[in-house]
Amino acid sequence: MPLAADHLSTTLAALSDPTRRAILSRLAGGEATVTELAAPFAMSMPAVSRHLRVLEHAGLITRGREAQWRPCRIAAAPLKEVADWLAHYQRFWTESLDRLDEYLRDAQKEEKKYGHGKHHARRRA
Amino acid sequence: MATGSITPEEEHELVLTRVFDAPRKLVFKAWTDPKIVAQWWGPHHFTNPVCELDARPGGAIRIHMRGPDGTIYPMTGTYQEIVEPERIVFTSAALDAAGNPMFEMLTTVTFAEQDRKTKQILRTRVIKSTAEAPRYLAGMEAGWTQSLQRLTAYLGAHPKE
Numbered sequence: 001m002p003l004a005a006d007h008l009s010t011t012l013a014a015l016s017d018p019t020r021r022a023i024l025s026r027l028a029g030g031e032a033t034v035t036e037l038a039a040p041f042a043m044s045m046p047a048v049s050r051h052l053r054v055l056e057h058a059g060l061i062t063r064g065r066e067a068q069w070r071p072c073r074i075a076a077a078p079l080k081e082v083a084d085w086l087a088h089y090q091r092f093w094t095e096s097l098d099r100l101d102e103y104l105r106d107a108q109k110e111e112k113k114y115g116h117g118k119h120h121a122r123r124r125a
Numbered sequence: 126m127a128t129g130s131i132t133p134e135e136e137h138e139l140v141l142t143r144v145f146d147a148p149r150k151l152v153f154k155a156w157t158d159p160k161i162v163a164q165w166w167g168p169h170h171f172t173n174p175v176c177e178l179d180a181r182p183g184g185a186i187r188i189h190m191r192g193p194d195g196t197i198y199p200m201t202g203t204y205q206e207i208v209e210p211e212r213i214v215f216t217s218a219a220l221d222a223a224g225n226p227m228f229e230m231l232t233t234v235t236f237a238e239q240d241r242k243t244k245q246i247l248r249t250r251v252i253k254s255t256a257e258a259p260r261y262l263a264g265m266e267a268g269w270t271q272s273l274q275r276l277t278a279y280l281g282a283h284p285k286e
Contacts, residue, residue, distance in 0.1 A: 008228070012251060089139050089230075089249060092168055097143050097247075099165035100155060104147040107155075 011078040014058035019043070020051050027061060027074040037072065138250040145243045149236050152243040153210035156234065166190065175199075180207055186215060201226070211236050216252070229253040 014020060023037055038048040052072060055061045059078045064071045145152050155161045163176035167190045174197075175189035186202035202217035213234045218226035232249040 008251060009253075090141075093139070093141050093247060093249070095168040096166055097141065097245075099167075099169070100152075101143070101145055103155060103161065103165050104145050104151060107151065108147060 008081050010058050011060065011081060014054050014060055017051070017054075020055055023048075023051060023055065023072075024060060024074060024079075027072055031064075031071040031073045033069050033071050138248050141247045143245045143247075144239065145245060146241075147243055148241055149210050149238045149243045152236055152245060153213075156213055157207070157209075162188075180204060180213075182207055186217060199224070205231075226253075 015024075019041060022040070026032060026037060026040075034045060034048060034052065037052070038045055041048065052061065052063070055072075056063060060075055061072050062075050064073070155165070157178060157180040159176045159178040162178060163173040166173050166176065166188060170193040172191045173188055174191055175187060177185070177187040179185050182204055184204045184207075186200075186204065188200050188202075190198040190200070192198065199220045200217055201220065202215050204213070204215045206212060206214035214232070216229055216231050218229045221227050229252050230249050231252045232247065234245060234247045237244045237246075
């Protein structure tokens with residue numbers, strides 16, 4: 001699959017729609033036809049097809065060649081990029097903020113020790 | 126909520142909410158004083174041999190993160206907004222070996238006082254990326270299976286809205 005220069009942004013734009021995320025969530029459980037995918041939504045088949053085209057264009061799904069059924073399957077590669085991005089940044093910030101929390105606790109302990117502290121409230125054990 | 130949560134709003138924004146048991150003034154200082162930021166910026170076991178922050182609108186950010194294996198991850202950024210003590214907005218970009226930005230993030234951090242605690246909301250999203258970005262991230266991240274599981278869980282947890 002050729003990667004566009006800003007592939008990640010195309011993927012993120014495709015994922016920005018709740019219906020498309022729901023479709024992907026369904027496909028994570030196995031391939032499905034357009035009719036099956038349309039079932040949970042109060043939406044016309046052409047509308048669902050439009051969402052599928054956006055997902056296909058972003059490389060997030062592939063569609064079978066088998067006659068009129070053309071089952072949809074989830075594609076892993078672009079999802080991996082987004083998953084990496086999410087996992088990376090969630091980890092980055094979660095761990096950074098843990099360390100910030102530690103710093104704030106220590107800084108206030110120091111302050112108390114040297115008699116400037118005004119916060120006598122019981123801290124979390 | 127004590128730990129972070131991902132929300133699907135906007136274009137895949139990552140939103141992390143924290144309540145710190147510290148006054149807002151101190152939290153804000155911990156974000157803008159480079160000597161303090163160097164102590165907490167980055168994942169566990171990372172250090173920051175370079176941490177230069179010019180905390181005013183238009184001011185530059187320059188941080189070199191050093192991983193536990195010695196790899197240096199340089200980043201630069203620019204402050205968009207500094208509203209003491211309630212709000213910081215900045216862009217940040219990770220640089221490749223040649224010093225070119227691989228992707229750019231926009232991060233907004235707000236601080237609200239609650240009793241003597243501080244509720245901090247951090248939002249971050251990609252504003253630009255290159256084909257190099259995913260490889261860079263993959264290099265820093267653990268297994269792909271784990272990532273896909275997280276994404277599947279994420280998609281499952283937010284099927285609609």
